[in-house]
Amino acid sequence: MDDGKNKEFIENDENINPSPIIKPLSNEEKEEILFNSSTLVEKRNNFLQPIAEGGSEIVSFNHANEPLSCSAGFWMKKNNEDFIVTAGHCPDNIPTLFYAPSFHDNYLIGSMETRVIRLYDIGFIRKTNTNLILRPVIRLFDRRFSQFLIVGSSEITSCGVHICKAGQRTGISCGFVTAFNSVRTVGGNLRIRTIVAEPMENNAGDSGGSMFQYNGFNGQSNLADAVGILIGGGLPGILVAVGMPINIALEFGYSLVTI
Structure with a gap:
């Protein structure tokens, strides 16, 4: 509610008996009146369908x-x-x-x-x-930020690229690519064509989560490209994440669904 715009209405009605009941909306109530607000979307998500x-x-x-x-x-x-x-x-x-x-x-x-x-x-x-x-889309872990929409896919072809991961255990965390098309041992198993990024927080339960990078089309900050899936991390206390590139899924005949 814009109190400035409503000031005249309130002042003109001060002499009404009984006085009108004017209750400012809480932040959450204000948000709920917007059809696509994060609060309303979350409630639809929780109660209508999984x-x-x-x-x-x-x-x-x-x-x-x-x-x-x-x-x-x-x-x-x-x-x-x-x-x-x-x-x-x-x-x-x-x-x-x-x-x-x-x-x-x-x-x-x-x-x-x-x-x-x-x-x-x-x-x-x-x-x-x-x-x-x-x-x-990427799950909305923190309502302070916009929800990322998947609009395409990207292949990592150089180090230094900024990417993020989304996992149910540690949420969204980001880092920089330090290796690509690399060979790593993850959980005692040899893996090829991996993407390595750091510092990137991850933990048990995050495996399989989305790895993505900003798309930035038309300057929109909530658009993202799929780059891979998380398959493991480094040693305890070392913020290293290892992923499989999304291109592997594409090579197996799967197509990415985008917005």
Whole structure:
């Protein structure tokens, strides 16, 4: 409410008996009246339908029925079917069902039936739950910032490029590419064609999360290109992140869904 614009109305009505009840809106109430406000979007997300976005938590279960938590990468398509690309090491084995956790329940996403964990580390969850909504955006971890919209993909071809990752455990963190098309040992396994970035905070549960860079088209700060998925990190206390380039998924015949 603009108190300046309403001052005259309030002053003219001061002598009305009973006096009009004028209650300034709280910041949250002001935000809720905007159809696309972050508060309203969040409430729609939580109560209408389950949603999976880049960096959202996804869960599978091992043979002991214990949850294994990872992060969603990007929404992709192949043969007119919907998939979530994530780290191949997330489930114990395949085929394995994945779920999107919520306050009330775990909502089925679908099954990971395809993965590559020899030299690469990438897997694809086929969406079978028609009530689940996939969105080509990065999860909004902090309402102080705009939500990143995925508008394309980029190949990392030089060091020094600024990129970010989104993971359900540590949110969004950013750093600079220190190696690309590199060979790394991650979790005791040899990985090729990796992207390495630092300093970039990450932890268990962030695996599979989106790696992206600013697109900057027309100066818009909330547009992003997919560059890869997170597959692991460095030693404790060392802020190093290792990712698989999104180009690997494209080479396997998947296409990236964008805004």
